[in-house]
């Protein structure tokens with residue numbers, strides 16, 4: 001019985017996963033609330049990294065970005081920000097954009113009809129460290145309901161999806177070359193590239209593959225004429241809001 005129950009619940013989860021990914025995730029759906037790319041008239045792209053900041057991964061990635069002299073955008077999980085404020089500070093001071101990726105990466109909170117805490121608490125963790133508020137939000141799991149979109153817009157957020165998706169989050173990690181191929185195959189002018197610097201609720205997390213991808217892919221795209229900017233610069237929008245700007 002336990003075996004059957006488990007199989008049924010696995011199946012329900014799988015079906016829910018498929019339905020959510022089909023209807024709520026970028027780049028094809030989500031009722032048009034996502035910004036999945038910038039203007040396509042210039043060879044400019046934005047690298048984005050989700051789920052940090054974590055030691056063992058975000059610090060490696062910041063080193064790699066400094067080596068190739070590129071700026072990026074980090075969508076941070078509030079719990080990890082609280083654990084590693086100095087890592088967030090470093091990313092910001094080195095010119096990267098800091099976006100909100102919720103307080104704890106819960107899937108249910110964004111689906112809930114009422115919960116706004118996951119947005120506000122994630123934002124407050126970032127604001128406590130940086131003294132400014134983020135303007136960009138990426139929903140955890142990429143799942144966005146119309147009511148969550150309304151909550152985010154009323155708080156002044158741009159909801160950032162992607163048009164270039166990779167599997168650098170998978171365990172065991174795919175090869176650097178396969179992730180580089182995923183990026184190169186999908187990237188075009190104005191692309192927003194989705195990668196992962198860390199793991200949602202792990203303040204320390206050893207991960208080398210994404211930093212290796214950056215070292216490889218940035219020079220190659222540059223040779224192809226691409227320039228790297230933050231999501232805010234790609235979209236021509238402000239990167240932060242003042243601390244006392246509590247739109248809602």
Ligand code: NI
Pocket residue numbers: 050051101105139140141200
């Ligand atoms: Ni995430």
